[in-house]
Amino acid sequence: MNARSLLAGATLGAAVVLALLAGAVVALNLRGETPIDEAARPLEATSAQIERGRYLALAGNCAGCHTARGGPAYAGGRGIETPFGTIYASNLTPDAETGIGRWNADHFWRAMHHGRSRDGRLLYPAFPYTSFTHITREDTDALHAWLRTLPPTTQPNREHDLGFPYNTQAALAVWRALFFSPARAEAPADAQPSAEWHRGAYLVRGLGHCAACHGSRNAMGANDAARDLAGGMLPGGKWYAPALDAASESGVVGWPGDEVVALLKTGRAAHASVTGPMADVVYRSTQHLSDEDLRAMATYLQALPPRPEPSPKPAARRNDSLMRRGEGIYAQQCAWCHGERGEGLPGVFPALAGNRAVNLANPANLVQIVRHGGFPPATEGNPRPYGMPPFGHLLDDAEIMAVPTFVRGSWGNAADEVSPRDAMQR
Known part of the structure; x- marks a missing residue:
């Protein structure tokens, strides 16, 4: 057998392998799907079903992603950051051209359960169908029924800002074949858990x-x-x-x-x-x-099985000058509310001594709160929550590194000091 024949055989073999892999990817992406009746009319929903859908939209916090700041409710447009680029949430209002006005209940179920749009395109998992796949058909029908009662808003969906190959359906199909499987209906256990x-x-x-x-x-x-x-x-x-x-x-x-x-x-x-x-x-x-x-x-x-806690680490070595700098700023800016020894004021200002949010291995949240402030939500049960003002306009990066470092190393707290990289996060 000459070299040309060997090369042709290897090429044919590679083509066969690629074809088999492509077929496997396609098959895995079609798991559990049933044909869609494109001509099916929207279901006639009852008032109880619509009210259930409204409640389910709150439970799923649908507005959190599908409403842009200052924009119409559920009309999409909000950018969702991912490590691969920005995904823009879609229009969920019943507008026929830019929303879901032409979607029937089967289309909506397929999007929620299988992560596939009305036209068959694969959806990006920034829309968390990997979780929504667990939702029952009864609940997706109710949610769809309620969304159809919203005022239609004409707002075209923005194109996602993704680089190659993440902007391709082929890459998404491979991702789904590796990491997504639609949930199967399972009857709850008749004993324990409850x-x-x-x-x-x-x-x-x-x-x-x-x-x-x-x-x-x-x-x-x-x-x-x-x-x-x-x-x-x-x-x-x-x-x-x-x-x-x-x-x-x-x-x-x-x-x-x-x-x-x-x-x-x-x-x-x-x-x-x-x-x-x-x-x-x-x-x-x-x-x-x-x-x-x-x-x-x-x-x-x-009832979640508790994860084993890491073994205690040796006492962290601290930069003395950084601690002193943080202590001075804390005395001037923070002790008024949180106390000279981080004791706080119960029900008003949280204690920092022994606070597990302060002692997290990752200091990102503490840095963000110092820079941008910390504001609990205003709720019916706590309509006027106390909040912490932002200090990013008063402190530079070095000072924002110093204050959390001091707090994380004082009054019994024993977390690592904050790095310059952590402190620079905006």
Whole structure:
């Protein structure tokens, strides 16, 4: 056999392998899908179904992504940062040309459950269909019915700002083949866990899509199933969503259930308060949920297997001059509210001594609060929350590094000092 024949054979073999791989990718992307009746008319919804859909939209915080700042409700246009570029949320109003006015219930179900648009295009997982795939058909029909009652808004969808190859359907198909599988309907266990636990799991893992922020991700942006709620940096690298399965971060194992409900309902509890991106979630979403659903979420979160805490590290070595500089600024700017020894004022100003948000291994949240301020949400149960003013206009990067370093190393706190790179995050 000559060299030309060998080359032709190798080329044919490579082509066969590529064809098989392409076929596998296509097959994996069509798992569980059924044909769509394109001619089907929208379902005639009952008033109860529409009201249920309104509630589900709150539970899923749909407005949080699909309403641009200052823009029409649910008309899309908000940019969502990812490590691969910016994804722009779509128009969910029933406008026939730019929204979902021509979508029937099957189209909507396919988008939620399979991550595929009305025209068959694969959707980017910035729209968290990897979580929404757990939502029942009954609930997607109700949500679709309510969205159809919104005022139609003509607002064309913006083109995503993604570089090659992330802007291709082929790359997205490969990603989905590797990391996405649509959920299968499963009957709840008839013994333990309880029905309340199952409802909480449905809300946390499905509608609430908590793993979209609190889940760890791999280099390709896919959630790590083994570390579903183990914490992670939000896109943009400014905020860290603490782990929900670790007592040293945001775990609630051992909390009274009423305190977990209060935190989700009002943004404040005896052990903690919310700020940053989570304040927006409480404001737009969880404060509007029923006490029964909040208690179910609390039951599920409290039942998460606690992640082993890391072994104590040797005492961190600290830059003495940085500590002194931070101490001076703290005495001038911070002690008025948080106390000379970080003791705070119960119910008003949070204590910094022993505060687990202060002691997180990742100091990103503390830096952002010093720079931009910390504001809990205004809720019915806490209509006038105390907030912390921003200091970014008063302190330079070196000073913003010094203050958190001092706080993280004082009054029994033992977290690492803040690095210049951390302090420069805007």
